[in-house]
Amino acid sequence: MSASGSQQGMTPAPKPEQQSPWAEAEGRLSRALRELGQTSWVVTILAVVVALVVGAVLILAANRDVQASLSYFFAQPTAFLETSFQVLREAYSALFRGAVFDWQAPSAERAIRPLTETMVYSVPLILAGLGIAIGFRSGMLNIGGQGQIILGATSAGFLGYALSMPVGLHVLLALAGGILGGAIWGGIAGVLKARTGANEVIVTIMLNNIAIYLLAWLLQQQWYKQTGSNQPLSSSVDESAQLFSLLGSGFRLHAGFLIAILATLGVWWLLERSTLGFEFRAIGENPEAARTAGINVPKATALVLVIAGGLAGLGGAAHVLGTEYRLAGGVAGTLGFDAITVALLGRSRPLGTFLAGLLLGGLRAGGVLMQAQTGTPIDIVLVLQAVIVLMIAAPPLVRAIFFLPHADGRPRLRRRSARRKARSTDSAAPVQERALQTSGAPNAESPGTMTPGTTTPGTQPPSTNTQEPGK
């Protein structure tokens, strides 16, 4: 296992330093991704709880009544507590009423409308999030959701208003165009990575910018936007290309939600039940072993990003054909980045991603009502999202906050992590670690290499288990 020369070092083994810093960083990245995918559900749920608490503090800090009550806090401390409680209850209940069920609504239709709004917001998040999740499971950090969504929206929208075709067929063609647009955008990064080893993080970030400016440029071209005005807005998607409404005209909920459900099932099948998904997971977990087993790693790498891009493109298409109906420069908003949150929160599992998409969609939908009714800025929702990501990215932080047992120091579980370590004689392991592993101790445990999230009692073992469809 160790690189050693011959009797007198005749064939000098490649020196360790030859590992390029990029390759090191990439190896570390893919290991980090693997660990993220194994973050426990407990941590995920607690992350949401922490986010709500942080949000609460901010809501209170921004509220005038609370500020006022603080000025006479020592005279009347209960007033402060009462006001705070009142404010929080109102804000979070408005959030809930805006996202799930509005019990104060005048009609039953209006009462369930928030839930359908949540579903509307969640459609592109779920679809793009699934794309990101496939990347995570395959050891790739696809930051290009934004660009892929934009390309999907750009293609689908154009096909939607530039062609005139029969109902049914038109929408299918537009959706297919959206998938193709996103797949090409993802595929560029995929082929570059497979052929040249280009880092997908950098390539996809750059492609995001290219996509944004491509759309801005297109919206200045008459042949593309077909409006006749100088506004950077396209004309509206033909009715024949719009995703049909699921609940009638009172609701915005459209067939895109069904597509999201189907895509979730499809991605689950792809990852857990198909030979292609087996390859994806294999290259994500251990590309060397995958290569030795005859898997064409470059080809699989490129395919991962093509499929991820296709899903994000489908998300963009559904957004335009179901909700927006016309293209503007900011059509994608921050969907592509929110999708990364969704995939992280969903632990890169299809069902998890679906639920996380609903949660974030709900925050979006509820945030609107919260702002309208209580004056709490909708930006709080962004803070909630950010805190969730922060917490999920640093499980030890959550453990510290909730006094959960620490990842190491559990003899029974330490052994498991030692074994996990034994397998990761990963070429990118830090030099120190590698030196320890070449020491001839097969189960060598070494300090500082515990994998948090996998060793907490009460959480499930690291599992890419085929038995659990994104449990």
Place this chain on the structure above:
Amino acid sequence: MKLELRGVTKRFGSFTANDRISLTVEPGEIHALLGENGAGKSTLMNTIYGLYSPDEGEILLDDREVSFNGPGDAVAAGIGMVHQHFMLIPVFTVTESVALGYEPTRAAGLMDMAQARAKVLEISARFGFDVDPDARIEDLPVGAQQRVEIIKALSRDAKVLILDEPTAVLTPQETDELITIMGQLRDSGTSIVFITHKLREVRAVADRITVIRRGAVVGETSPQSTETELAGLMVGREVNLTTLKEPANPQEVSFEVRGLTVLSSTDKVVVDDVDFSMRRGEILVIAGVDGNGQSELAQTILGIRTPVAGSILLDDKDLAPLSVKQRLAAGLGFVPEDRSTDGVIGAFTITENYVLDMYDRPPYAGGPGNVALRLPVMREAAQTQAERFDVRMGSVDDPISTLSGGNQQKVVLAREMSRDLRLFVASQPTRGLDVGSIEFVHRTIIEERDKGTPCLIVSTELDEALNLADRIAVMYRGKIVGIVPASTSRDVLGLMMAGVPADEAQAQAATHQTVMAEADEQAEAEENQ
């Protein structure tokens, strides 16, 4: 400084890496720690360096018991270590690298680079190191990088210097220089622990030699011992792992390697014009010291390395145009050298690992174009094979990382042998396994041979080679020195592993008192040209 170990024991789970090891390193002595890969040398040194704490036994410095909570304590106590893979930061200068970790500071916490630089110059001058303090690490050759590591240790007043396989990455010239440096350090009173598995170096520099095998000290000897004696201690003549086997029944030639030449990623010739052929129903073991091109040869046969010249023929068909997958489908069974990196995917279940290179063909895949996995079929096959190979496990749905190394290897063997093989290639099939598993693996390979499959085994363990082989090919510096029958004596094989051609080795082994010295001189002369 005198370093003494008394009964140091270190266990990892049920595996004892160091078993009651006692040794004494006198001040101003070069003490070689000799042993095969995996014998427990590095674990022992990491224990001394404070990276591990011993489960039993004690470490004494100048007759005073010490215990280290980490490398920091060990460094403070005067122990320096140069790791096999250097712990240097490529973009740092020599001065910065040496200063790293104990940065001398001036007022206001500013780094005193001048002082650090002066220290580098002073140590360089004292030992004639010829290292430019302002050079960047990444621009230095490997030998110079190693000197930086030594300077770093010395700059912290190391009285005991541990060199972990220091020659593994050096060219012959650099090795000579290192040996000179080690001599100077010894003369200035530094104790040196020199870890290696290379016999010639040990005899060239060591004052005392401690040989360890399977985690325990098997002997302490002087450099006057012959290489044969040392090798005997190292690989353990008395341990007889003989698996009973019928004499081979070789049939027609079915696998041929012709003029194969392979370059490393740094464009060095690692496999040099190799020719051999194998008959059905025989085991050919490629023996040799680790790093002489055996691994690359195996990888080239699998197809993850591309040769620059030569051809590989299986059943008269050239493998060159075939991908790894196609070669496996054509009947190649392959057990990689590094099980945990290349053989299994730790997070995958036993079932998934069992089908790792067969998942996309019937019966494990079904549907149009074999797109769907057939989990029940996979599980059932894994279950059946696991029982046949006696894999000790909970369930086939457990991650394979929950199994011991031996059981993981059984899963790999079960996978590779579940197909109809035309050729079986295994690299170090028993590395890191316990005795029971080794025997099982050997038996399995012999059974495969008896089914008529040509079996090519790469092994650095002489025991394994002698036990398994019908013929032994010895590789040295990328070339096959010779192919000899399995009845060849260890002495002859040992000489061949140092590059002496077979017939010459036969002749020399007959008069082996004077011969070793000659062989050394010869090798020396070779290197100096």
